[in-house]
Amino acid sequence: MSGQHYAAIEAGGTKFRVAIAEGRNIVADITVPTTSPEETLAATIGFIRNWGGIAAVGIACFGPLDLEEKSPTYGSIASTPKPGWSHAPVLSHIREELGVPAAIDVDVGGAALGEWRWGAAQDLRHFIYITVGTGIGGGLFVDGKVHHGMGHPEMGHVPVERVSGDDFAGFCRFHGACLEGMASGPAIADRWGAPGADLSEQWEVWDLEATYLAQALRTFTYVAAPQRILLGGGVMQQSGLLELTRENLADQLAGYVTSDTLRGPLDHYVVAPAFGQDAGLVGAIALAMEAASSGG
Amino acid sequence: MSGQHYAAIEAGGTKFRVAIAEGRNIVADITVPTTSPEETLAATIGFIRNWGGIAAVGIACFGPLDLEEKSPTYGSIASTPKPGWSHAPVLSHIREELGVPAAIDVDVGGAALGEWRWGAAQDLRHFIYITVGTGIGGGLFVDGKVHHGMGHPEMGHVPVERVSGDDFAGFCRFHGACLEGMASGPAIADRWGAPGADLSEQWEVWDLEATYLAQALRTFTYVAAPQRILLGGGVMQQSGLLELTRENLADQLAGYVTSDTLRGPLDHYVVAPAFGQDAGLVGAIALAMEAASSGG
Numbered sequence: 001m002s003g004q005h006y007a008a009i010e011a012g013g014t015k016f017r018v019a020i021a022e023g024r025n026i027v028a029d030i031t032v033p034t035t036s037p038e039e040t041l042a043a044t045i046g047f048i049r050n051w052g053g054i055a056a057v058g059i060a061c062f063g064p065l066d067l068e069e070k071s072p073t074y075g076s077i078a079s080t081p082k083p084g085w086s087h088a089p090v091l092s093h094i095r096e097e098l099g100v101p102a103a104i105d106v107d108v109g110g111a112a113l114g115e116w117r118w119g120a121a122q123d124l125r126h127f128i129y130i131t132v133g134t135g136i137g138g139g140l141f142v143d144g145k146v147h148h149g150m151g152h153p154e155m156g157h158v159p160v161e162r163v164s165g166d167d168f169a170g171f172c173r174f175h176g177a178c179l180e181g182m183a184s185g186p187a188i189a190d191r192w193g194a195p196g197a198d199l200s201e202q203w204e205v206w207d208l209e210a211t212y213l214a215q216a217l218r219t220f221t222y223v224a225a226p227q228r229i230l231l232g233g234g235v236m237q238q239s240g241l242l243e244l245t246r247e248n249l250a251d252q253l254a255g256y257v258t259s260d261t262l263r264g265p266l267d268h269y270v271v272a273p274a275f276g277q278d279a280g281l282v283g284a285i286a287l288a289m290e291a292a293s294s295g296g
Numbered sequence: 297m298s299g300q301h302y303a304a305i306e307a308g309g310t311k312f313r314v315a316i317a318e319g320r321n322i323v324a325d326i327t328v329p330t331t332s333p334e335e336t337l338a339a340t341i342g343f344i345r346n347w348g349g350i351a352a353v354g355i356a357c358f359g360p361l362d363l364e365e366k367s368p369t370y371g372s373i374a375s376t377p378k379p380g381w382s383h384a385p386v387l388s389h390i391r392e393e394l395g396v397p398a399a400i401d402v403d404v405g406g407a408a409l410g411e412w413r414w415g416a417a418q419d420l421r422h423f424i425y426i427t428v429g430t431g432i433g434g435g436l437f438v439d440g441k442v443h444h445g446m447g448h449p450e451m452g453h454v455p456v457e458r459v460s461g462d463d464f465a466g467f468c469r470f471h472g473a474c475l476e477g478m479a480s481g482p483a484i485a486d487r488w489g490a491p492g493a494d495l496s497e498q499w500e501v502w503d504l505e506a507t508y509l510a511q512a513l514r515t516f517t518y519v520a521a522p523q524r525i526l527l528g529g530g531v532m533q534q535s536g537l538l539e540l541t542r543e544n545l546a547d548q549l550a551g552y553v554t555s556d557t558l559r560g561p562l563d564h565y566v567v568a569p570a571f572g573q574d575a576g577l578v579g580a581i582a583l584a585m586e587a588a589s590s591g592g
Contacts, residue, residue, distance in 0.1 A: 068555065079554040126445035140520065142438050142445070149422035149438070149521035150557040157552060158515045159457045161473065174552040177457065219454045223519045224436065225445035256453060256470040258375040259364065261446040 004055045006292065007048040007098075008284035010107065011061040011090065013082060013134075018044050020051050021285045024118060029281075037077075037088035045097045056296075057094055057102040058287030060110025060280040063137070065090075067105070067148045075104045078151075081173075103291035105139075107131075109146040110283030111273065112139035112230075117286045119274030120230050128226045129273065130155065131233035132213065136180040140224055156180035160215045163208060166191075183212040185235050196235055206241050213241075214248035217270060221253065227261060232273040246270045300351045302588065303344040303394075304580035306403065307357040307386065309378060309430075314340050316347050317581045320414060325577075333373075333384035341393045352592075353390055353398040354583030356406025356576040359433070361386075363401070363444045371400045374447075377469075399587035401435075403427075405442040406579030407569065408435035408526075413582045415570030416526050424522045425569065426451065427529035428509065432476040436520055452476035456511045459504060462487075479508040481531050492531055502537050509537075510544035513566060517549065523557060528569040542566045 003022065010017040012034060019029035028051065032043040048054060064078040075091025091104040105113070112129035115121045121129070121141065129139040138155030140147040147153070157178045170177030171187040181187060188196045192205055199205045217229055236242060246266040253262055261269055275282045290296070299318065306313040308330060315325035324347065328339040344350060360374040371387025387400040401409070408425035411417045417425070417437065425435040434451030436443040443449070453474045466473030467483040477483060484492045488501055495501045513525055532538060542562040549558055557565055571578045586592070 150523045151521050151555045153521050154518040154553055157518050159511045161455045161457050174550040215455045219515055222450040222453050225447050225449050227446045254470040259447045
C-alpha cells in the first residue's frame with residue numbers, strides 16, 4: 001500500500017482534524033472548527049479534493065453514530081444534543097462528494113483499529129480501547145475486528161458504585177452518576193472546583209479517580225474478557241494515574257479470575273495507547289485502508 | 297443430522313445431568329450427584345459408554361473453566377473453591393475415555409448456543425444470555441458465536457451502584473456487593489431473611505431486585521451492544537420480575553442510545569430464554585453437534 005494516498009478525518013465535537021497520509025504517514029493536515037455540518041464538511045471535503053488522487057477516506061467520528069448493519073442511514077450521526085448534527089449523513093455525503101470508497105466508525109472504534117494495526121494492541125484478537133477526557137468512551141475489539149452489535153458500545157455510561165464519602169452528584173445529563181458522570185475531566189473539575197491539570201499534586205483526587213476507573217475496567221474485564229485494555233485520553237496524562245488504576249483494579253479483581261492475563265501487576269493488561277492524542281487520526285487512516293481494500 | 301446420537305452433559309456444581317439425544321431430542325437421561333471428579337465423571341462416562349454409538353459429546357460445565365485458546369489445560373476446571381475440582385481435566389478425560397469428538401463451554405455459554413440454534417435468539421448475531429439463580433452468570437454471543445477472549449466472561453461480578461437505603465453488605469466472597477453479591481438467590485434470602493419463593497407477594501423485594509438487575513443489563517448493553525438479552529434462571533421465575541426489570545432498564549437507559557432496538561417497552565430486547573431450566577442441557581446438545589461437525 002506504500003505510495004497510496006488516503007484521507008483521514010478525525011471528526012470531533014469541537015474540531016475536525018483532516019489529514020492526507022501516504023501509507024500511514026501523514027503528509028499534510030488541517031484543522032477545521034466544528035460548526036454546522038454543511039460548513040465543516042465542505043471545508044473538510046474541499047481540502048481532500050484539492051489534494052486529489054486519494055484511494056479512500058476513513059472517518060473516526062464523534063458519536064452517537066448509526067452503525068446498524070443494513071440501516072438506510074448507516075454512517076449518519078444519530079440523535080445528539082449537538083445543534084444541527086442530529087442525523088447529519090456524514091458518510092454518505094463524503095462518499096458522494098469525493099466518489100471514492102469511505103469507511104466510518106466512532107472515534108474510539110477507529111482508535112482501536114489503529115492501535116491494533118500499528119500500536120499497543122498488535123497481534124491481539126480481543127481488546128478494549130478506552131479514552132478518558134471530556135467524555136469517556138470505549139471501543140470493543142473482538143475476534144480481530146471492531147465490534148458493532150445493536151449499534152456501537154457506549155462504555156462511558158456504565159453504572160459505578162459510589163465510593164463512600166464521595167457525595168458528588170454526577171455530571172452526566174443522562175445518567176447522573178455513571179462512569180462518565182463521576183470520572184470524566186468535567187466531573188473532576190466540577191467535584192474539586194479546579195481542572196485536573198491544577199490538581200496534579202493532590203493525591204486524593206487521583207486515588208478517587210483510580211477507584212472509579214478501576215471499577216469500569218473490572219466491568220469491562222468481566223463482561224468482555226479482553227486480552228488487554230488500552231487506557232488513554234487527556235485525564236490519563238496525570239502522572240501516576242495509570243499505575244494507580246492498575247493497582248486498584250488488581251484489588252477489585254480479588255483473584256477471582258485466575259487467567260495468566262490477570263496475574264501480577266497488570267502492566268501488560270492495562271497499558272497506555274501508542275498513539276496518544278493521535279489515536280483517532282491514525283485510526284482514520286486504518287479505516288481508509290480498510291475501505292480501499294473492501295471497496296466500501 | 298437426524299438419527300445421529302449425541303451425548304449431552306450439563307455439569308453443575310451439585311449435579312450432572314447426562315442425556316443421550318437423537319438430533320436435538322433427548323431419548324435417555326440420568327442425573328449424577330457432583331461429588332469428586334473421579335466418581336462423577338466415571339458415572340457420566342459409564343452411562344454414555346453403555347449407550348454406545350454416539351457421534352460426539354457436548355459439555356456445558358460450571359466454571360471457571362480454562363478456555364484460553366492454545367492453553368495446554370484447555371477444557372479443565374480452573375481454580376475453584378469446590379473441593380477436588382480445581383484443575384480437573386474434564387474435556388480431555390471425556391475425550392480420552394470415549395474416543396469421540398467433544399466440546400466444552402461454561403454452562404451459560406452452552407445455554408447461549410442452544411438458544412441461538414433453537415430458542416429465543418435465533419437469527420441474531422449478537423446477544424447475551426444471563427441466568428440469575430444461586431449465582432449470576434452470563435454468556436456473550438458475538439458475530440454468530442460464543443465469545444471467549446482472555447477466558448470466558450464473568451458477568452455476574454460487575455459492580456453495581458448501591459440503591460439508597462439498602463444496607464445489605466453483599467454476599468460475594470470475592471467482591472462483596474457486586475451484582476451476584478446483591479442480586480443472586482442467596483443474596484435475596486440473606487437480605488430479607490427468607491428465600492425468594494416465600495417473598496413473592498412483597499413488592500419491595502422485587503422492586504429492589506429489578507433495580508440491580510436493570511443496572512447490570514444497562515452495563516451489558518453499553519459494553520457489548522447486544523441485539524437482545526435473554527434473562528433466565530430460578531430467580532426470574534418470580535412473577536412480574538421480568539417486566540419490572542424491563543421498566544427499570546428503560547428508565548436507566550434514559551433515552552441515551554436511540555437505536556430502534558431500545559425503543560418502546562423493551563419486550564423484544566429483554567426476554568425469557570426458550571428452554572428455561574433445560575437451557576444448559578440443550579446447549580450441551582448444541583455443543584456436541586458442533587464437536588461432531590468440527591471433529592473437535
